[in-house]
Amino acid sequence: MTEKNTDLPQFPEPFWRNALDFPSFAKLDSDITTDILIVGGGITGITSAYLLAKQGVKVTLIDAGKILNGTTGHTTAKITAQHGLIYDQLITDHGAEKAKLYYEANAEGMQLIKDLVAEHSIDCDLTAQDAYVYANTDEYKNKIQKELKAYQKLGIRGDYTDEIPFSIPCKAAVIMKDQAQFHPLKYLTALISTIQEAGGTIHEYTTAMKIEDGDPPTVLTDTGHSIKSKQVIVASHFPFNDETGLYFARVHVKRSYVLAIRTEKEYPGGMYYCADSPSRSLRYTEGEDGEKLILVGGDGHKTGQGVSTIEHYEALKDFSSNYFDVTDIPYRWSAQDIVTPDKIPFVGPVTP
Numbered sequence: 001m002t003e004k005n006t007d008l009p010q011f012p013e014p015f016w017r018n019a020l021d022f023p024s025f026a027k028l029d030s031d032i033t034t035d036i037l038i039v040g041g042g043i044t045g046i047t048s049a050y051l052l053a054k055q056g057v058k059v060t061l062i063d064a065g066k067i068l069n070g071t072t073g074h075t076t077a078k079i080t081a082q083h084g085l086i087y088d089q090l091i092t093d094h095g096a097e098k099a100k101l102y103y104e105a106n107a108e109g110m111q112l113i114k115d116l117v118a119e120h121s122i123d124c125d126l127t128a129q130d131a132y133v134y135a136n137t138d139e140y141k142n143k144i145q146k147e148l149k150a151y152q153k154l155g156i157r158g159d160y161t162d163e164i165p166f167s168i169p170c171k172a173a174v175i176m177k178d179q180a181q182f183h184p185l186k187y188l189t190a191l192i193s194t195i196q197e198a199g200g201t202i203h204e205y206t207t208a209m210k211i212e213d214g215d216p217p218t219v220l221t222d223t224g225h226s227i228k229s230k231q232v233i234v235a236s237h238f239p240f241n242d243e244t245g246l247y248f249a250r251v252h253v254k255r256s257y258v259l260a261i262r263t264e265k266e267y268p269g270g271m272y273y274c275a276d277s278p279s280r281s282l283r284y285t286e287g288e289d290g291e292k293l294i295l296v297g298g299d300g301h302k303t304g305q306g307v308s309t310i311e312h313y314e315a316l317k318d319f320s321s322n323y324f325d326v327t328d329i330p331y332r333w334s335a336q337d338i339v340t341p342d343k344i345p346f347v348g349p350v351t352p
Contacts, residue, residue, distance in 0.1 A: 004327050008259075008313055014074050014333040015260045015295075016185045019288055022068065023192060028206040028221055033228040034060040037219055039208045040235035041067030043188060047112075048233050050191045053198035060227060061200065064207040064236070067192075068185055071237055074335035076258055076281055076297050078271050079113055080179035081106035082131040085143050085275050086343055087150035093342060100154045102344065110180060117187065120194065124186035125286050131271045134164050134173035140275045144172040151176070165268040168280075168323055181271060181283050211241050234350070238338055245350055251338050256300035257312045260285075260293045260331035263324040267292050274298070280319060293330070296320045303336060 036052050038045045041063030052059045061067075081103050090099035117126050135141045144160075151158035151174065159175040192202070207222040211232060219227045234240065239247050256279070267284045274280040281297035296319065299312040306312075313332055320326050340346060 006317065006321065006326050006329060008310075008317060008329055009332050012333045013331060014258075015285065015287075015293065015331045016073060016075075016077070016183060017069075018331075020185055020189065022066075022185075022189065025067070025202040025204045028062065028203040028223045028225050028227070031225050031227070032060065032201075033216075034058050034201075035229065036060070036231050036233060037062070037227050037229035038233045038235055039063075039219070039240060040070075040237065041202070041204070042070050042072035042235065042237070043184065045233070045235035046188050046191055046195070048235060049195050049200050049202075050116075053195045053200040056198075059195070059200045060203070060229070061195075062203045062206040062208060062221065062227070064205070066204055067202065068188055071335050071337065072184055072188070074258075074333050075184060076283060076295050077184045077285075078129075078131065078179070078181050078281075078283060079110045080131045080176065080271065081110065081156075082133060082176040082179060082273075083343075084273060085133060085140075085147045085174075087154060087156070088143070088146040089343070091150055091153065094344075096153055099150070103154055103156055113182070113187070114180065116191070117182075120190055122187055122190040124183045124190070126180060126182040126187075129179055129181050129269060129271050129283070131176045131179040131273075132161075132164060132173045133273050133275050134168075134170045135275050136169040136171055137276050138171065141172040143275065144174050148174045164272060165270070166272075166282075166323055168274075179271065181285070183285065208236070208240050237336075239346075239350065241350065247346065251340050253303040253336050254300050254339050255303045255334055255336050256281075256297060257309075257316055257334045258295055258297040258332065259313065259316045259320060259329055260295055261320050261324060261326045262287075262291065262328040262330065263294060263320075263326055265325055267294055278315065280316075294320075294324060296324075309334070 035058040038061040049059050049061045135144045148160045157177045161173050164170045210220045212218045216228050216230045272282040279298040284292045287293045
């Protein structure tokens with residue numbers, strides 16, 4: 001019988017960074033000119049840099065710290081167009097046409113990842129998974145049923161069930177078929193190599209401070225050096241150049257938590273999200289020795305509000321112990337997400 005150790009790790013550290021060799025990049029040490037400057041070294045910035053570099057564009061990416069160490073490096077890494085119970089609300093607020101565009105954009109993003117993994121033979125633990133949103137109250141059972149109708153209206157391939165393969169209480173669940181999960185940092189480090197091979201440049205510990213208008217515009221950095229660029233892509237989680245848009249007043253920041261647990265129970269596959277409060281998220285990943293680690297997430301809240309951080313981890317630990325017979329908790333971490341008023345990301349030219 002496996003000896004149990006269910007103490008929380010002393011320090012937060014995401015599983016994704018374990019046993020990986022990450023490239024390092026120098027701080028910007030001179031004034032430079034580029035075609036496209038990308039600010040932010042997460043999945044959005046790196047994917048943008050990859051696509052541009054492959055087209056022969058001279059591209060430069062900068063990050064205020066280490067690349068892949070923000071939200072991308074602290075995600076649960078589900079690749080899915082299922083973002084909780086969102087499609088019924090999108091239809092109500094924006095109409096079916098725009099709700100379908102939201103779905104299609106996310107589905108195209110998922111397909112892009114699959115295509116790039118195949119094209120470059122990237123070993124990143126990519127596996128197809130069905131995604132579930134489940135409810136354990138009558139209130140949210142009704143919302144699940146409305147969400148299924150929204151799927152049907154939008155032509156989303158889905159299904160309905162009143163059970164999930166755990167002893168977790170479940171009154172209803174809506175399933176989005178053929179979604180995916182992966183190891184995000186294995187995937188992105190492969191793209192970084194391709195960016196470099198195509199002539200792209202990357203600078204870490206280089207903070208964009210301000211964009212000065214001109215032809216071309218100039219981005220001033222905290223290194224004392226500047227970057228002239230025909231276009232600037234802001235992929236820094238939150239716009240650093242928030243002088244006219246007042247985005248800080250339009251959004252709120254939400255923090256959520258993750259435990260990576262070991263258990264002797266078999267994990268049946270699939271990705272799961274509880275629509276009720278407190279939220280819960282489940283998926284598995286392959287550990288360093290081939291074992292399955294279950295990623296138990298949730299307990300989200302507005303940043304700066306609520307109980308102490310450790311209490312959120314303890315809540316996830318209690319949940320895990322109740323349903324998974326935990327033998328060890330090797331990792332814990334958290335991440336912050338920006339939430340817009342209508343749940344649709346800000347994408348496009350910066351405008352007031």
